Amino acid sequence: MIPRHAPWEESGEFRIGLRQIPAEAWLEGGEADPAARKDPLLTAHPAAVWAETEGSRPAQAELLDLVSQACGRPIPAEGRPPLLAAARAVADDLCLMERRDGGWRLTALSLCAGSFFTASEVIGRSLAELHGPVTGFRERLLARVTRIFDGLRDDLVLERRNWSVVSAPDLFMPDPAPMRAVITDIDPARAADSLFARVERQTLRRLPATGGVVFTIRVWVDPLSAIAADADRLARFAAAWRTAHPDFRAYKKLELYDDLVARVIDAA
Template structure:
């Protein structure tokens, strides 16, 4: 297994990094039966993976229509919220953003692969509140992100990519505590298989009928050892890891993994 995207080759700092892509490239797919993964979580831990605000159903329905237009129509259980009915057809998590009281807010989300947060924790939050953990986001990026949402055209699809390293190969990671508690159990020789490259491919597009925006998050995982045997890609990763800004390192807690990553880079064995 090798990572499908390599955003560590692009920047050593947090970047907005949104770029236009062709509408036909909007959804990547790559999972045979997403519902088989998502439905058990929805049934057993609904508050972790699903939340919706009052009045969001019209926007959810439009988002579902947009996905049906891309994938083709499919029957959905009538009792399911429209956004979740659409999300169970996709590997991606789906987030509905709508303008409420002058702020872009998260009004519905299906979150089966969230990185250290749950649906109930973030529902109703504004753009600034959602990105609060990102060091310096309010000062450096918030106004630009708000302008992007305001100026988003219906015919435009935007994409960005994000990455980190974790000692987990699970998509569903609602809490950091149990994962980080196990870091001390990993020996240097195990870093290639015990550490995972976690890459998020995100897209944003307007919902022209209701005026909201649909944000998608597709998570790809690969062992750190998947970089072994690829000298140029390994060198790019090493450069990104070692030159990451203090703000980025603090936000992603790279310090927790420094010794293990450096052990791997010194002797890069396949997973």
């Protein structure tokens, strides 16, 4: 399978990287029954995958309407919080941002493919607090991101993507520690099938009536063998790996994979 997204071909550093996409391209779809994946996680790990704050239900309801429109059918809430009902109908994780106490805060989310964080850890946080661990975010990106949220036009849908390398294909990955603890057990000869490019495709969209912003996160995972299958594709990945910014590498702990990735790159 050719990876659907290859953001390493564009950047190996922290950046905003938003581009406008057509409204029809908002949610990528393609998962037959997202609820079948999400419901068991909600039962087993409720605090990791779901959280809401008081007062967020009106914007949640608007979000549910928007997702229903995008899916082309009404999605019944059936007694569930509206954002949760919406999230069960789509592959994406859904985050609701609202202006509160002078800043944009996360007021509700369904997060079944979180990359190393949980709903209970992030609920209620501001953009600055959410990005505390991201080197330079406050200094370089926060003001611009806040302006983008403030000025988001009703008809705009924006997309950005990020990437990392991981050693497990699981979408649900609240804590990377168990995965990282066994990297040294990986057979270098099998590196291309044991390592994965993990891409988050994110979108931003205004909720015109309540003034909230929907932030969606869809995770795509491909084995490095899918990249290595084509020499030019692998060359572009190799270039990204070699030139990724030191802060970006440190944040994503890419050094843990250097020897294994070298096996994939050098085998070409």
